Amino acid sequence: MKHTKRISCPEQRNEVEMAEKKAAEKKAEPKKAAEKKEKSKNAWLKYTKAQTEEVFAVSEGYKKFISDCKTERECVDEVVRQAEAQGYKDLFSVKKVQPGDKLYATNMGKAAVLFLVGSSPLETGMKILGAHIDSPRIDIKQIPLYEETEMAFLDTHYYGGIKKYQWVTLPLAIHGVFVKKDGTKVNVNIGEKDDDPVVGISDLLVHLSADQMAKTAGKVIEGEDLNVNVGSIPLADTEKDAVKANVLRILKEQYQVEEADFISAELEVVPAGKARDYGLDRSMVYGYGQDDRVCAYTSMLAMFHTKAAERTAVCILVDKEEVGSVGATGMHSRFFENIVAELMDRMGDYSELKLRRALANSVMLSSDVSAAFDPNYPSVNEKKNTAYFGRGLVFNKYTGSRGKGGCNDANAEFMAAIRAALEKNKVSFQTSELGKVDQGGGGTIAYIMAQYNMQVIDSGVPVLNMHAPWEITSKSDIYEAMKGYEAFLKEM
Numbered sequence: 001m002k003h004t005k006r007i008s009c010p011e012q013r014n015e016v017e018m019a020e021k022k023a024a025e026k027k028a029e030p031k032k033a034a035e036k037k038e039k040s041k042n043a044w045l046k047y048t049k050a051q052t053e054e055v056f057a058v059s060e061g062y063k064k065f066i067s068d069c070k071t072e073r074e075c076v077d078e079v080v081r082q083a084e085a086q087g088y089k090d091l092f093s094v095k096k097v098q099p100g101d102k103l104y105a106t107n108m109g110k111a112a113v114l115f116l117v118g119s120s121p122l123e124t125g126m127k128i129l130g131a132h133i134d135s136p137r138i139d140i141k142q143i144p145l146y147e148e149t150e151m152a153f154l155d156t157h158y159y160g161g162i163k164k165y166q167w168v169t170l171p172l173a174i175h176g177v178f179v180k181k182d183g184t185k186v187n188v189n190i191g192e193k194d195d196d197p198v199v200g201i202s203d204l205l206v207h208l209s210a211d212q213m214a215k216t217a218g219k220v221i222e223g224e225d226l227n228v229n230v231g232s233i234p235l236a237d238t239e240k241d242a243v244k245a246n247v248l249r250i251l252k253e254q255y256q257v258e259e260a261d262f263i264s265a266e267l268e269v270v271p272a273g274k275a276r277d278y279g280l281d282r283s284m285v286y287g288y289g290q291d292d293r294v295c296a297y298t299s300m301l302a303m304f305h306t307k308a309a310e311r312t313a314v315c316i317l318v319d320k321e322e323v324g325s326v327g328a329t330g331m332h333s334r335f336f337e338n339i340v341a342e343l344m345d346r347m348g349d350y351s352e353l354k355l356r357r358a359l360a361n362s363v364m365l366s367s368d369v370s371a372a373f374d375p376n377y378p379s380v381n382e383k384k385n386t387a388y389f390g391r392g393l394v395f396n397k398y399t400g401s402r403g404k405g406g407c408n409d410a411n412a413e414f415m416a417a418i419r420a421a422l423e424k425n426k427v428s429f430q431t432s433e434l435g436k437v438d439q440g441g442g443g444t445i446a447y448i449m450a451q452y453n454m455q456v457i458d459s460g461v462p463v464l465n466m467h468a469p470w471e472i473t474s475k476s477d478i479y480e481a482m483k484g485y486e487a488f489l490k491e492m
Contacts, residue, residue, distance in 0.1 A: 125361030132321035136160035160322030302485035366446035372462035392428030
């Protein structure tokens with residue numbers, strides 16, 4: 001017969017009850033922690049140790065990419081280099097295309113497209129990742145070099161939407177190319193090596209800034225005042241513009257170019273220095289040009305990680321998005337359409353009707369960065385519909401400004417299919433709008449591709465300091481973007 005211990009007094013009963021309660025609570029702690037972890041939207045909390053290491057590893061490659069590739073031309077060169085290492089071949093070097101082939105094509109050295117050919121005819125449609133590789137910057141004018149009070153300057157014209165006052169007193173580098181009359185190209189990269197000189201734009205000292213400080217932010221620094229200081233030593237035995245003459249001497253010695261060669265040059269002034277870890281926990285990336293090279297890099301990686309399937313996978317990286325996607329290398333160009341026609345021809349399956357079907361039956365993620373919620377400036381956002389650091393890949397069902405002006409408003413059916421693909425592959429994602437309804441807005445290349453009648457939605461990575469010389473992203477969001485693009489190419 002089993003005997004139970006008799007509790008003779010209330011004090012003893014209370015002690016037993018407390019002990020039993022503590023034991024139950026302790027037993028429930030792992031379950032509660034797991035439930036809390038599961039409910040959290042922050043992607044960092046779901047990673048195993050191995051996954052966290054993978055997140056950081058991906059960001060190391062990304063930091064190198066944006067450190068080395070600060071112009072469209074540099075991006076295209078690096079994309080081609082990495083693509084060839086992955087077995088991709090130049091489309092125009094191939095006469096016949098088979099399923100499983102990996103191909104690339106470039107457009108004037110400033111845009112590129114990658115194809116992983118599927119087993120189905122192209123007219124059934126493609127799975128497309130699209131991003132842009134140009135970034136806000138300062139361009140050198142065609143006739144730029146001049147001297148003022150024994151200092152040499154380069155005259156500039158800013159490119160894309162910038163806050164001009166952010167670009168003064170920074171160490172700047174010059175990247176780009178001179179093209180001589182005989183067609184010779186001379187690449188320029190000044191300011192990135194440890195022993196390189198840098199250049200810059202001066203600002204007025206605070207002691208004499210009473211009038212300047214009274215101006216609005218848009219007028220504190222005028223566009224015509226973004227003059228880059230490049231020298232102050234006069235050339236000996238030179239009477240007129242001796243400092244300018246000395247700068248030309250240096251350019252002649254180092255790059256074999258003349259002053260007249262500026263007319264056929266593309267020179268970009270960008271922040272000097274490498275991308276770095278940001279935050280004491282190293283959870284973020286601090287670097288120039290993350291709009292939109294963060295989506296370009298992760299889209300490229302997703303292509304490299306994808307195996308051939310039924311529908312052809314595509315990654316297109318374009319220029320000129322920051323100025324309206326215009327020009328021969330922007331998304332408004334017929335480059336992509338023409339390249340698809342070339343691909344179909346090499347597959348022995350081209351017709352104008354089939355080309356139209358191929359484009360109309362395609363699905364696309366138009367990838368560009370989104371504004372991350374900044375706790376320092378909460379008033380411009382509506383908190384339920386904004387992007388947050390650490391919560392993964394962002395989807396903007398619609399972009400545009402104010403009354404959805406200029407938007408691509410993706411279909412609910414397409415959004416549902418994407419949700420299913422991401423959830424199936426355990427990708428963290430979120431939805432967002434670019435600020436409050438009346439605050440402003442923006443868009444990217446989605447509406448251009450939607451003109452082909454294909455299903456397109458905007459997606460991307462949240463960014464702090466967007467369009468500033470130095471932007472910030474979360475490493476977890478970079479990783480989730482890559483995984484999201486992989487899921488899209490796998491499932492759609």
